[in-house]
Amino acid sequence: MKYNAVIFDLDGTLVYTPLECTRYLAKKAFGEFGINLSDEEADYFWFSHKREDFIGEKGLDVETFWDVYRKHDTYEFRKPSLKLYEDAGIIQEAKSKGYKTGIVTGAPLHIILLSQQIIGRQNLDCSIRAQKKSGFEPKPNPQALIHCIESIGAKSPETIYVGNGDEDVLVSRAAGVLDVIIERGEHDLMKETPSLRIKSLYELRDFL
Numbered sequence: 080m081k082y083n084a085v086i087f088d089l090d091g092t093l094v095y096t097p098l099e100c101t102r103y104l105a106k107k108a109f110g111e112f113g114i115n116l117s118d119e120e121a122d123y124f125w126f127s128h129k130r131e132d133f134i135g136e137k138g139l140d141v142e143t144f145w146d147v148y149r150k151h152d153t154y155e156f157r158k159p160s161l162k163l164y165e166d167a168g169i170i171q172e173a174k175s176k177g178y179k180t181g182i183v184t185g186a187p188l189h190i191i192l193l194s195q196q197i198i199g200r201q202n203l204d205c206s207i208r209a210q211k212k213s214g215f216e217p218k219p220n221p222q223a224l225i226h227c228i229e230s231i232g233a234k235s236p237e238t239i240y241v242g243n244g245d246e247d248v249l250v251s252r253a254a255g256v257l258d259v260i261i262e263r264g265e266h267d268l269m270k271e272t273p274s275l276r277i278k279s280l281y282e283l284r285d286f287l
């Protein structure tokens with residue numbers, strides 16, 4: 080099978096925020112409601128795909144919480160803390176070999192903006208935020224991924240989607256693309272079985 084497009088998830092796949100920053104953010108936001116989070120709870124909040132359940136379990140209204148959270152999780156706060164994984168250099172490699180590249184993520188717009196800056200806009204053909212506020216259903220709904228594939232002139236069977244969570248496997252299956260999971264060994268709590276697991280994005284060279 081010949082692939083000609085590689086699309087990536089962002090958080091935990093191409094970029095990350097160090098634990099001291101994610102814990103600070105979570106503790107600060109919950110702290111405004113008089114709730115003291117432990118490091119373990121802060122990590123669970125950050126990495127779980129059931130963040131809204133966690134907020135509810137703490138007795139908070141989800142929308143109210145996010146309003147407070149967003150006051151702290153700003154462009155200015157993330158700018159010095161958002162880091163690119165070393166193996167994200169694969170994007171530039173893929174691009175130089177003529178592959179189409181893109182990002183489909185549920186991350187906030189300021190994270191997408193910062194990521195584009197550190198990856199280099201010239202290395203990305205398409206960046207889409209899979210969130211209702213941006214006009215798309217969130218992952219695992221394939222709407223945003225399919226839109227990205229079409230906008231770069233690719234086809235699903237010729238596309239690889241790389242992510243780090245269950246929703247990334249599910250969105251790939253729904254869109255009919257090859258699902259690849261990068262295992263960073265940090266917080267891999269997966270239920271789904273991906274078609275391919277890799278430990279470094281450079282393993283994608285086998286396909287490029």
Ligand SMILES: [Mg+2]
Nearest residue numbers: 088090091243
């Ligand atoms: Mg992710």
